[in-house]
Amino acid sequence: MNADEQDRLKKLLQAALPPTAGEPEPGRGPGRDLWPAVLRKLDSKPATPWYDWALLAGLLGLAGLFPAAIPVFLYYL
């Protein structure tokens, strides 16, 4: 792809996607005060990810199948 083709594609892209205004002027910007939402998010407890539950289930399954492995596992904790 040569420089002319690149320029044509850039112009086409700029025509297809108009630039945004960038940083809003004072008094504009986010349509609401976002600070309460930030505080709410900070106060909320993060959900335990699914892979943590899967790891726990795997360990319990392993302990059930091989009870002798429990002391070895505890040793490495």
Added chain:
Amino acid sequence: MATGVQAGWDEQEIRRHLLAFHRGDMDAFEALFRRHRRAVYGWILRIVRDAGAAEELTVETFWRISRAHARFDPSRGFEGWARRIATHAALDWMRSRRVEVELNAELADDPPASAIADAAVSAEIREKTARAFQRLPPKLRIAAVLAVVEEQPHKEVAEALGISVAAVKLRVFRALRLLRKDLEQQGIRP
């Protein structure tokens, strides 16, 4: 409340707030939020081009910023660090969206200045180009939207993405090449 310290901070005051934020001071965090929220929101809006999503991602960004306060280096300034976190939050959002992104109606309805100037670019071609662009991998799209559409300096884009200027140029080149391929498959010869 820290609303009285939004603007006009002198060097000493900035340093004091940054150090306090680094220690985990919530008042300093709120002051920094109020000082930088518009810039962070504007940066995210440039990437995601959707006002509602930009608001959500601004909240997400400041949440990530708060959680990472101990890793913040006050000697390196807040704005660039916040912009990098915002960029990665936006990138995660783009990756999580499986459905093709519809153009923001407000943005799509307003004919861009460059399109007005170039009457040869029909509305159909613009729409197909926009849709083809949404199909690009998020990593390439984010580099192209910032560097080409928003015409941000490559250095700023590189810092925001945490990559080199050469890598930004490469991503833009790859984005354009993939875009051309997609358009050619639709019978459009750019």
